[in-house]
Amino acid sequence: MNPVLEVSGLRTHFGIEKRVLPAVRGVDFSLSRGRTLGLVGESGCGKTVTALSLMRLVPRPGRIVAGSVRLDRSGGGPLELLSLPESRMRRIRGRELGMIFQEPMTSLNPVFTIGEQVREAIRVHEPLGKKAVRERVIGLLRDVNLPDPESRYFDYPHQLSGGQRQRVMIAIALACNPKVLIADEPTTALDVTVQARILGLISRLRDRYEMAVLLVTHDLGVVAQATERVAVMYLGRIVEAAATRRLFKAPAHPYTRGLLDSVPRLGEEKRRLAAVRGAVPTLSRIPAGCSFHPRCPRAGEVCRRESPAPREVGEGHRVECHFPLE
Amino acid sequence: MTAPEKSRNYWLSAGREVLRRPRAAVSLAVILFYLAVALWGFTGWKTPDWETENFEMAYRPPSRAHPFGTDIYGRDVLAKTVYGTRVAVSVALTASVLALVIGLVLGLLAGYFGGWIDDLITWLFSTLQSIPYILLILAFAFVLQDRTFTLFGAEFRIRGINAVSLALGLTGWVGLCRLIRGEAIKHREREYVLAARALGSSPGRLIVRQILPNVVHLAVITFSLGFVSYIHAEVILSFLGLGVKHVPSWGVMIDDAKLELFRGVWWQLAAATAAIFFISLTLHIFGDAVRDGLDPRLRGERR
Amino acid sequence: MLSYFIRRILYLVPILIGIALITFLLFRVVGGDPVDRVAGRYATEEQKEELRVQLGFDRPLWPQPGRLLAGDLDGFARNQLFGHFASTFTFRFGRSEQYRRSISEMIRSGAGPSLSLTVPAFIIGLFLQITIAMLCAFRRNSRFDRTVVVLSVLGISVPYLALIIFGQAYLAGRWGLFPIYGYPERFGFSVVRYVALPVLLGVAAGLGAGVRFYRTVILDETRADYVRTARAKGVGEGGVMFGHVLKNALIPIITQVVVVIPFLFLGSLLLERFFSIPGLGFMLVDAVAGADWPVINALTFVGAVIYLGALLVTDLLYALVDPRVTLK
Ligand SMILES: Nc1ncnc2c1ncn2[C@@H]1O[C@H](COP(=O)(O)OP(=O)(O)OP(=O)(O)O)[C@@H](O)[C@H]1O
Numbered sequence: 001m002n003p004v005l006e007v008s009g010l011r012t013h014f015g016i017e018k019r020v021l022p023a024v025r026g027v028d029f030s031l032s033r034g035r036t037l038g039l040v041g042e043s044g045c046g047k048t049v050t051a052l053s054l055m056r057l058v059p060r061p062g063r064i065v066a067g068s069v070r071l072d073r074s075g076g077g078p079l080e081l082l083s084l085p086e087s088r089m090r091r092i093r094g095r096e097l098g099m100i101f102q103e104p105m106t107s108l109n110p111v112f113t114i115g116e117q118v119r120e121a122i123r124v125h126e127p128l129g130k131k132a133v134r135e136r137v138i139g140l141l142r143d144v145n146l147p148d149p150e151s152r153y154f155d156y157p158h159q160l161s162g163g164q165r166q167r168v169m170i171a172i173a174l175a176c177n178p179k180v181l182i183a184d185e186p187t188t189a190l191d192v193t194v195q196a197r198i199l200g201l202i203s204r205l206r207d208r209y210e211m212a213v214l215l216v217t218h219d220l221g222v223v224a225q226a227t228e229r230v231a232v233m234y235l236g237r238i239v240e241a242a243a244t245r246r247l248f249k250a251p252a253h254p255y256t257r258g259l260l261d262s263v264p265r266l267g268e269e270k271r272r273l274a275a276v277r278g279a280v281p282t283l284s285r286i287p288a289g290c291s292f293h294p295r296c297p298r299a300g301e302v303c304r305r306e307s308p309a310p311r312e313v314g315e316g317h318r319v320e321c322h323f324p325l326e
Numbered sequence: 327m328t329a330p331e332k333s334r335n336y337w338l339s340a341g342r343e344v345l346r347r348p349r350a351a352v353s354l355a356v357i358l359f360y361l362a363v364a365l366w367g368f369t370g371w372k373t374p375d376w377e378t379e380n381f382e383m384a385y386r387p388p389s390r391a392h393p394f395g396t397d398i399y400g401r402d403v404l405a406k407t408v409y410g411t412r413v414a415v416s417v418a419l420t421a422s423v424l425a426l427v428i429g430l431v432l433g434l435l436a437g438y439f440g441g442w443i444d445d446l447i448t449w450l451f452s453t454l455q456s457i458p459y460i461l462l463i464l465a466f467a468f469v470l471q472d473r474t475f476t477l478f479g480a481e482f483r484i485r486g487i488n489a490v491s492l493a494l495g496l497t498g499w500v501g502l503c504r505l506i507r508g509e510a511i512k513h514r515e516r517e518y519v520l521a522a523r524a525l526g527s528s529p530g531r532l533i534v535r536q537i538l539p540n541v542v543h544l545a546v547i548t549f550s551l552g553f554v555s556y557i558h559a560e561v562i563l564s565f566l567g568l569g570v571k572h573v574p575s576w577g578v579m580i581d582d583a584k585l586e587l588f589r590g591v592w593w594q595l596a597a598a599t600a601a602i603f604f605i606s607l608t609l610h611i612f613g614d615a616v617r618d619g620l621d622p623r624l625r626g627e628r629r
Numbered sequence: 630m631l632s633y634f635i636r637r638i639l640y641l642v643p644i645l646i647g648i649a650l651i652t653f654l655l656f657r658v659v660g661g662d663p664v665d666r667v668a669g670r671y672a673t674e675e676q677k678e679e680l681r682v683q684l685g686f687d688r689p690l691w692p693q694p695g696r697l698l699a700g701d702l703d704g705f706a707r708n709q710l711f712g713h714f715a716s717t718f719t720f721r722f723g724r725s726e727q728y729r730r731s732i733s734e735m736i737r738s739g740a741g742p743s744l745s746l747t748v749p750a751f752i753i754g755l756f757l758q759i760t761i762a763m764l765c766a767f768r769r770n771s772r773f774d775r776t777v778v779v780l781s782v783l784g785i786s787v788p789y790l791a792l793i794i795f796g797q798a799y800l801a802g803r804w805g806l807f808p809i810y811g812y813p814e815r816f817g818f819s820v821v822r823y824v825a826l827p828v829l830l831g832v833a834a835g836l837g838a839g840v841r842f843y844r845t846v847i848l849d850e851t852r853a854d855y856v857r858t859a860r861a862k863g864v865g866e867g868g869v870m871f872g873h874v875l876k877n878a879l880i881p882i883i884t885q886v887v888v889v890i891p892f893l894f895l896g897s898l899l900l901e902r903f904f905s906i907p908g909l910g911f912m913l914v915d916a917v918a919g920a921d922w923p924v925i926n927a928l929t930f931v932g933a934v935i936y937l938g939a940l941l942v943t944d945l946l947y948a949l950v951d952p953r954v955t956l957k
Pocket residue numbers: 014021023041042043044045046047048049050059060061062102218283
């Protein structure tokens with residue numbers, strides 16, 4: 001099947017004075033219709049920056065320095081987003097790519113009502129009559145299971161709970177039926193029961209509208225529950241990507257292995273909580289060779305010198321490691 | 327639990343962080359130059375003569391002998407400007423130090439002890455704050471002018487320049503006090519302070535060792551910006567007749583210029599304006615640099 | 630809502646008492662013999678004594694607890710502190726000895742000219758400051774933005790008095806673009822001619838500081854998360870700035886604006902003096918020169934009361950702009 005969004009060689013750097021922090025260092029993946037790709041990794045590995053790069057919303061002093069992001073068009077060839085003029089990119093945002101953010105508490109504008117904010121998402125792209133827009137907004141709020149949408153329409157964000165605000169964010173992201181939904185840790189700030197419901201909601205809506213979803217998270221439980229494929233990110237690169245079940249059963253990268261080991265399982269008495277030893281190095285001092293080698297139990301001489309080339313270790317299973325696990 | 331280490335190293339690196347910007351370094355050099363000129367004025371050692379009157383020489387435009395020209399009495403404007411630096415710096419410095427000390431002490435007391443002490447101090451600064459600032463300094467300067475006080479058996483007479491400094495200092499502490507109080511309340515609740523308290527250190531020690539280092543950048547910024555506003559206030563008070571008398575000050579020089587300018591005598595105004603302009607400019611730039619360099623929230627941002 | 634305001638006003642009571650106490654301490658206790666100052670240099674001892682009795686300054690400064698214990702309520706109440714409170718809170722400020730006019734009447738007649746100068750200066754200034762600040766935030770880090778930042782710091786550093794003197798001597802004196810000074814006898818359209826230059830100078834003087842302040846406020850707001858959400862919807866830069874950022878920035882802007890309002894009533898000391906505008910600023914300068922402390926006392930209290938009133942208005946405006954605020 002044709003991918004809806006194809007990302008290759010994406011690089012995004014933050015230039016602070018004369019220093020350059022490479023937050024995303026050559027990332028490739030693709031999103032398909034009706035499927036969810038999970039993007040996992042420790043805090044600071046570049047997940048949010050990757051997601052923002054797709055929308056071309058990287059904040060200053062960040063800059064996308066290389067790569068391509070191609071969006072499939074129904075008629076005609078794919079559209080290269082990174083070379084579009086800003087005015088055309090604006091018409092893509094919200095209409096073709098919707099995004100949900102990590103912080104539901106602050107991502108809504110405090111001085112406008114819920115209704116106004118969802119309505120704006122529609123009216124930026126579609127010139128509809130007042131009444132039609134209103135009906136659509138209420139329909140959307142109903143779709144995301146916001147209780148009592150007619151009266152919630154006039155509520156302000158501070159009158160809603162965290163979970164309800166995240167539902168509104170989803171409604172905003174879906175307002176124009178985008179082909180791609182980018183969800184950046186949509187449930188991290190919420191408590192566990194709400195988490196499960198929001199994830200369920202995203203899956204259902206994905207199936208209903210046949211969207212491609214990029215689900216960013218650092219929670220492997222979420223990945224197992226809600227994705228078909230996973231990409232594991234470390235220091236701005238995707239070090240392993242595979243079908244979710246395969247990755248959980250047979251991880252090939254020692255880092256993935258470490259991440260999986262660090263998930264406490266029921267019935268096991270003592271687990272080493274920090275299964276990946278050491279701390280994430282800072283972006284200003286990325287180790288030479290394989291950037292994971294200082295923390296890797298399997299590191300050998302070659303890992304210090306050469307960065308590993310991506311290789312296939314099974315069907316649709318790609319890994320960047322000199323000594324992948326069997 | 328250990329307190330965040332604010333060692334000498336921290337201050338060194340903070341200082342370096344501030345001075346790394348060329349603008350800040352140049353500004354600091356200019357500020358130090360003004361201070362040096364003021365100090366020179368205080369020592370009186372070979373200072374230029376501003377007092378000798380010579381009516382033959384009245385209102386001479388800038389020349390080699392008088393680079394900034396002469397005033398109505400034929401006095402050298404450059405010498406007056408130099409002497410004015412002494413007045414401005416001593417007014418601003420006294421007022422700043424006074425405001426800094428009052429603001430810091432009251433703010434820390436209110437924030438740290440809370441209770442009725444806090445209520446009392448809050449009441450005091452809310453009251454002072456509700457009086458429009460210009461009226462407040464005016465009222466203070468007005469009543470302090472030429473007053474004699476007996477304190478501990480000794481008589482003090484408050485004259486021009488001291489009245490101005492006192493008025494500015496006694497009214498200028500409110501903003502800083504509020505800031506410090508807020509910060510102190512925040513820091514009081516922080517874990518490391520709780521931990522230190524549990525270890526049985528005295529409140530005085532706590533304030534000096536734990537809270538003070540965390541609010542010092544606020545004090546530095548308020549100090550440098552306060553300094554500017556005191557220099558400007560001195561000009562206005564001098565114009566109102568509440569400032570210094572019988573000695574040259576930038577304020578008096580500008581005030582004199584209101585009649586001179588109609589006769590085309592621009593140099594006295596230009597000299598005093600330039601003197602004020604450059605010190606305020608550099609203090610502003612330096613204050614901004616301190617904020618960018620020392621405020622932990624801004625570190626790494628904007629630049 | 631009503632109960633909210635009643636509570637707020639009750640909360641102001643200690644502050645009003647504080648202000649009266651401060652003016653009392655300043656003008657009656659620290660300031661030396663109040664009669665000496667008002668009576669003028671040439672008054673005889675008898676005249677001074679007469680004035681002292683007339684103004685109640687022959688009484689003791691503080692309430693005498695001894696009298697209260699002795700059951701002498703009247704004697705207890707006869708003191709300068711209570712007298713000061715009574716006259717202050719009833720807005721009976723007495724007369725100006727210098728002008729031999731009622732101070733309340735002077736304040737009433739001075740407010741008009743002051744406002745005719747300060748209100749236009751304030752409105753034009755605010756409009757320019759916010760517009761320029763918005764443009765800066767709109768194109769942050771552009772050459773325009775950087776130029777404005779530099780110019781505003783330069784502007785702040787120019788002494789106000791020098792600016793006024795220069796403007797009067799050159800714009801009015803040399804080049805004759807404006808009248809040098811003056812104010813019409815009767816309020817009318819000709820006022821515009823006379824206040825034009827002072828307004829221009831007032832606007833110029835405040836521009837640097839204002840632009841700097843509002844630029845920071847607006848830039849802080851553009852870093853908020855909801856701005857990113859708006860961009861992700863596909864809203865353009867203009868919609869983001871004017872639709873989203875401005876309404877949020879109104880909250881700090883209101884705080885700044887409303888507290889300035891009392892100063893509008895008090896006029897401008899320097900501008901009114903230089904351009905002979907018979908407002909309250911002028912009156913204050915005269916009072917200082919003539920040691921007319923009852924006038925300073927009255928303006929201090931009136932200024933503070935207007936300021937406190939403005940704070941109440943601020944609360945009301947917050948509730949209008951920010952849905953999170955309710956007056957309860
Ligand atoms: N505005 C910025 N300025 C400078 N550096 C930034 C900025 N935003 C992100 N970075 C850098 O980019 C790197 C990746 O950040 P990113 O936010 O993508 O992490 P993340 O994987 O989303 O982490 P988390 O799980 O905490 O959300 C970080 O190391 C951070 O230092």
